[in-house]
Amino acid sequence: MSENEIVQYAVDDGIAVINLNRPERRNALSIAAAERLHALWHELDRDPEVRAAVLTSADCGTFCAGMDLKEAAEIRRERGVDILDVLADPFYERMRVVSKPIIAAMTGHFAAGGMMLCLNSDIRVGLAGTRGGVTEAKIGRGSPWAVPLLWMLPQSIVAEMLLTGVMMPVERLHALGFVNYVEPSPEAVRERAMGLARSIRDNAPLTVAAGKEAIMGAMDLGCAAGFDHAKTIYKKVYASEDAQEGPRAFAEKRKPVWVGR
Secondary structure, X not given: OOHHHHXXXXXXXXXXXXXXXXXXXXXXXXXXXXXXXXHHHHHHHHOOOOOEEEEEEOOOOEEEOOEOHHHHHHHHHXXXXXXXXXXXXXXXXXXXOOOOOXXXXXXXXXXXXXXXXXXOOOEEEEEOOOEEEOOHHHOOOOOHHHHHHHHOOOHHHHHHHHHHOOOEEHHHHHHOOOOOEEEOOHHHHHXXXXXXXXXXXXXXXXXXXXXXXXXXXXXXXXXXXXXXXXXXXXXHHHOOHHHHHHHHHHHOOOOOOOOOO
Protein backbone atom coordinates (compact mmCIF):
# COMPACT_ATOMS: atom_id res chain seq x y z
CA MET A 1 0.00 0.00 0.00
CA SER A 2 1.02 3.60 -0.54
CA GLU A 3 1.64 5.97 2.39
CA ASN A 4 -1.78 7.53 1.74
CA GLU A 5 -3.41 4.12 2.12
CA ILE A 6 -1.36 3.09 5.16
CA VAL A 7 -2.46 6.24 6.99
CA GLN A 8 -5.64 7.67 5.52
CA TYR A 9 -6.47 11.36 5.86
CA ALA A 10 -9.65 13.28 5.13
CA VAL A 11 -11.12 16.62 6.13
CA ASP A 12 -14.86 17.24 6.25
CA ASP A 13 -16.66 20.25 7.69
CA GLY A 14 -13.72 21.41 9.77
CA ILE A 15 -12.78 18.01 11.21
CA ALA A 16 -9.75 16.00 10.07
CA VAL A 17 -9.84 12.21 10.43
CA ILE A 18 -6.54 10.32 10.53
CA ASN A 19 -6.96 6.57 10.16
CA LEU A 20 -4.19 4.02 10.74
CA ASN A 21 -4.88 1.36 8.14
CA ARG A 22 -2.68 -1.70 8.71
CA PRO A 23 -5.14 -4.16 10.28
CA GLU A 24 -3.10 -7.13 9.06
CA ARG A 25 -0.24 -5.88 11.31
CA ARG A 26 -2.46 -4.70 14.18
CA ASN A 27 -2.04 -1.13 12.92
CA ALA A 28 1.63 -1.20 13.91
CA LEU A 29 3.75 1.84 13.11
CA SER A 30 5.97 1.08 10.13
CA ILE A 31 8.54 3.57 8.84
CA ALA A 32 6.09 4.62 6.13
CA ALA A 33 3.29 5.10 8.67
CA ALA A 34 5.53 7.13 11.00
CA GLU A 35 6.71 9.40 8.20
CA ARG A 36 3.17 9.88 6.95
CA LEU A 37 1.97 10.84 10.43
CA HIS A 38 4.87 13.26 10.81
CA ALA A 39 3.80 14.99 7.60
CA LEU A 40 0.18 15.09 8.74
CA TRP A 41 1.01 16.88 11.99
CA HIS A 42 2.36 19.70 9.81
CA GLU A 43 -0.71 19.51 7.58
CA LEU A 44 -3.06 19.92 10.55
CA ASP A 45 -1.33 23.15 11.52
CA ARG A 46 -1.16 24.46 7.95
CA ASP A 47 -4.82 23.96 7.04
CA PRO A 48 -6.95 26.85 8.35
CA GLU A 49 -10.13 24.84 7.71
CA VAL A 50 -9.22 22.20 10.30
CA ARG A 51 -10.54 22.96 13.78
CA ALA A 52 -10.06 19.52 15.36
CA ALA A 53 -8.71 16.09 14.45
CA VAL A 54 -9.78 12.53 15.25
CA LEU A 55 -7.08 9.86 15.27
CA THR A 56 -8.44 6.35 14.84
CA SER A 57 -7.62 3.07 13.07
CA ALA A 58 -8.99 0.18 11.07
CA ASP A 59 -10.91 -2.31 13.20
CA CYS A 60 -8.83 -5.36 14.08
CA GLY A 61 -9.04 -5.49 17.86
CA THR A 62 -5.99 -3.23 18.25
CA PHE A 63 -5.94 0.55 17.91
CA CYS A 64 -2.16 0.48 17.50
CA ALA A 65 0.34 -2.19 18.55
CA GLY A 66 3.24 0.28 18.55
CA MET A 67 6.39 -0.07 16.48
CA ASP A 68 6.40 -2.65 13.71
CA LEU A 69 8.84 -5.04 15.40
CA LYS A 70 9.19 -7.25 12.32
CA GLU A 71 10.28 -4.27 10.25
CA ALA A 72 12.61 -3.15 13.05
CA ALA A 73 14.31 -6.57 13.00
CA GLU A 74 14.64 -6.43 9.21
CA ILE A 75 16.20 -2.94 9.34
CA ARG A 76 18.74 -4.09 11.92
CA ARG A 77 19.58 -7.24 9.94
CA GLU A 78 19.80 -5.62 6.51
CA ARG A 79 21.19 -2.17 7.33
CA GLY A 80 22.81 -2.59 10.72
CA VAL A 81 20.97 0.33 12.31
CA ASP A 82 18.15 0.75 14.80
CA ILE A 83 14.79 1.65 13.30
CA LEU A 84 14.65 4.85 15.37
CA ASP A 85 17.76 6.09 13.57
CA VAL A 86 15.93 6.21 10.25
CA LEU A 87 12.89 8.13 11.51
CA ALA A 88 12.60 11.92 11.27
CA ASP A 89 10.76 12.11 14.59
CA PRO A 90 11.13 8.81 16.49
CA PHE A 91 9.38 9.98 19.67
CA TYR A 92 6.55 11.89 17.93
CA GLU A 93 7.55 15.22 19.45
CA ARG A 94 5.97 17.09 16.54
CA MET A 95 2.59 15.63 17.48
CA ARG A 96 2.87 17.16 20.94
CA VAL A 97 3.04 20.70 19.55
CA VAL A 98 0.19 20.46 17.01
CA SER A 99 -1.97 23.52 17.67
CA LYS A 100 -5.26 21.82 16.79
CA PRO A 101 -6.93 19.55 19.36
CA ILE A 102 -6.46 15.84 18.66
CA ILE A 103 -8.96 13.24 19.89
CA ALA A 104 -7.81 9.62 20.03
CA ALA A 105 -10.60 7.20 19.12
CA MET A 106 -9.02 4.00 20.40
CA THR A 107 -11.00 1.21 18.80
CA GLY A 108 -8.92 -1.59 20.36
CA HIS A 109 -5.88 -2.32 22.52
CA PHE A 110 -3.09 0.29 22.61
CA ALA A 111 0.47 -0.59 23.54
CA ALA A 112 3.93 0.98 23.33
CA GLY A 113 3.80 3.41 20.38
CA GLY A 114 0.03 3.07 20.46
CA MET A 115 0.06 4.41 24.01
CA MET A 116 2.39 7.17 22.80
CA LEU A 117 -0.19 8.26 20.25
CA CYS A 118 -2.85 8.25 22.97
CA LEU A 119 -0.93 10.33 25.51
CA ASN A 120 0.07 12.83 22.80
CA SER A 121 -3.62 13.34 22.02
CA ASP A 122 -5.67 15.85 24.00
CA ILE A 123 -8.78 13.75 24.62
CA ARG A 124 -9.09 9.95 24.63
CA VAL A 125 -12.03 7.65 23.95
CA GLY A 126 -11.51 3.93 24.59
CA LEU A 127 -13.25 0.67 23.79
CA ALA A 128 -14.70 -1.40 26.64
CA GLY A 129 -12.80 -4.60 27.38
CA THR A 130 -9.51 -3.40 25.88
CA ARG A 131 -6.15 -2.74 27.51
CA GLY A 132 -3.41 -0.16 27.20
CA GLY A 133 0.14 0.10 28.43
CA VAL A 134 3.83 0.81 28.03
CA THR A 135 5.21 -2.60 27.13
CA GLU A 136 8.79 -1.74 26.16
CA ALA A 137 10.29 -3.44 29.25
CA LYS A 138 9.10 -6.78 27.88
CA ILE A 139 11.04 -6.39 24.61
CA GLY A 140 14.11 -4.45 25.76
CA ARG A 141 13.13 -1.16 24.16
CA GLY A 142 12.72 2.29 25.72
CA SER A 143 9.95 4.81 26.38
CA PRO A 144 11.29 8.34 27.00
CA TRP A 145 8.09 9.58 25.38
CA ALA A 146 6.16 8.28 28.44
CA VAL A 147 7.47 11.01 30.77
CA PRO A 148 4.38 13.25 30.18
CA LEU A 149 2.29 10.49 31.77
CA LEU A 150 3.49 11.88 35.13
CA TRP A 151 1.21 14.87 34.50
CA MET A 152 -1.71 12.60 33.59
CA LEU A 153 -1.52 9.71 36.08
CA PRO A 154 -0.25 9.13 39.64
CA GLN A 155 3.48 8.40 39.84
CA SER A 156 2.92 4.92 41.27
CA ILE A 157 0.69 4.00 38.34
CA VAL A 158 3.26 5.27 35.82
CA ALA A 159 5.96 3.29 37.61
CA GLU A 160 3.84 0.15 37.48
CA MET A 161 3.22 0.59 33.77
CA LEU A 162 6.86 1.27 32.83
CA LEU A 163 8.50 -1.27 35.12
CA THR A 164 6.15 -4.23 34.73
CA GLY A 165 5.10 -3.70 31.12
CA VAL A 166 1.68 -5.07 32.07
CA MET A 167 -1.29 -3.75 30.12
CA MET A 168 -4.04 -2.09 32.18
CA PRO A 169 -7.78 -2.36 31.49
CA VAL A 170 -9.13 0.73 29.79
CA GLU A 171 -11.76 0.89 32.51
CA ARG A 172 -9.02 1.40 35.11
CA LEU A 173 -7.37 4.09 32.98
CA HIS A 174 -10.77 5.75 32.72
CA ALA A 175 -11.24 5.66 36.50
CA LEU A 176 -7.80 7.26 36.89
CA GLY A 177 -8.74 10.06 34.50
CA PHE A 178 -6.43 9.18 31.60
CA VAL A 179 -9.28 8.08 29.31
CA ASN A 180 -12.22 10.48 28.98
CA TYR A 181 -14.87 8.01 27.83
CA VAL A 182 -15.26 4.25 27.38
CA GLU A 183 -17.74 3.07 24.76
CA PRO A 184 -19.15 -0.40 24.01
CA SER A 185 -18.23 -0.72 20.32
CA PRO A 186 -15.73 0.69 17.80
CA GLU A 187 -18.57 2.54 16.10
CA ALA A 188 -19.59 4.14 19.40
CA VAL A 189 -15.96 5.10 20.10
CA ARG A 190 -15.72 6.92 16.78
CA GLU A 191 -19.16 8.47 17.23
CA ARG A 192 -18.20 9.84 20.65
CA ALA A 193 -14.90 11.18 19.27
CA MET A 194 -16.65 12.86 16.36
CA GLY A 195 -19.18 14.43 18.73
CA LEU A 196 -16.35 15.90 20.79
CA ALA A 197 -14.65 17.13 17.63
CA ARG A 198 -17.84 18.85 16.48
CA SER A 199 -18.18 20.57 19.86
CA ILE A 200 -14.61 21.85 19.56
CA ARG A 201 -15.13 22.89 15.94
CA ASP A 202 -18.14 25.02 16.88
CA ASN A 203 -16.30 26.94 19.60
CA ALA A 204 -14.28 30.12 19.19
CA PRO A 205 -11.08 28.97 17.42
CA LEU A 206 -8.72 31.41 19.12
CA THR A 207 -9.99 30.40 22.55
CA VAL A 208 -9.62 26.71 21.73
CA ALA A 209 -6.07 27.16 20.44
CA ALA A 210 -5.11 29.24 23.47
CA GLY A 211 -6.62 26.65 25.82
CA LYS A 212 -4.50 23.85 24.36
CA GLU A 213 -1.36 25.99 24.31
CA ALA A 214 -1.89 27.07 27.92
CA ILE A 215 -2.37 23.49 29.14
CA MET A 216 0.75 22.25 27.38
CA GLY A 217 2.76 25.25 28.55
CA ALA A 218 1.77 24.75 32.17
CA MET A 219 2.89 21.12 32.04
CA ASP A 220 6.37 22.34 31.13
CA LEU A 221 6.53 25.43 33.34
CA GLY A 222 4.67 24.52 36.53
CA CYS A 223 1.70 26.24 38.17
CA ALA A 224 2.87 29.80 38.85
CA ALA A 225 4.91 30.24 35.67
CA GLY A 226 2.22 28.43 33.68
CA PHE A 227 -0.41 30.86 34.97
CA ASP A 228 1.69 33.85 33.90
CA HIS A 229 2.31 32.22 30.52
CA ALA A 230 -1.43 31.59 30.06
CA LYS A 231 -2.24 35.24 30.72
CA THR A 232 0.12 36.18 27.88
CA ILE A 233 -1.41 33.58 25.57
CA TYR A 234 -4.96 34.77 26.21
CA LYS A 235 -4.22 38.47 25.54
CA LYS A 236 -4.84 38.03 21.82
CA VAL A 237 -8.08 36.19 22.60
CA TYR A 238 -9.48 39.05 24.71
CA ALA A 239 -8.43 41.56 22.04
CA SER A 240 -10.06 39.62 19.18
CA GLU A 241 -13.23 40.30 17.22
CA ASP A 242 -14.53 36.93 18.42
CA ALA A 243 -14.32 38.14 22.04
CA GLN A 244 -16.91 40.76 21.12
CA GLU A 245 -18.97 38.47 18.90
CA GLY A 246 -19.54 35.89 21.65
CA PRO A 247 -21.29 38.19 24.15
CA ARG A 248 -23.13 39.94 21.32
CA ALA A 249 -24.51 36.66 19.97
CA PHE A 250 -25.52 35.61 23.50
CA ALA A 251 -27.41 38.88 24.01
CA GLU A 252 -29.09 38.54 20.61
CA LYS A 253 -29.95 34.88 21.27
CA ARG A 254 -28.26 33.54 18.15
CA LYS A 255 -25.36 31.29 17.26
CA PRO A 256 -22.04 33.18 17.14
CA VAL A 257 -20.22 33.59 13.86
CA TRP A 258 -16.53 33.12 14.53
CA VAL A 259 -13.95 34.79 12.32
CA GLY A 260 -10.83 33.58 14.10
CA ARG A 261 -9.34 37.00 14.68
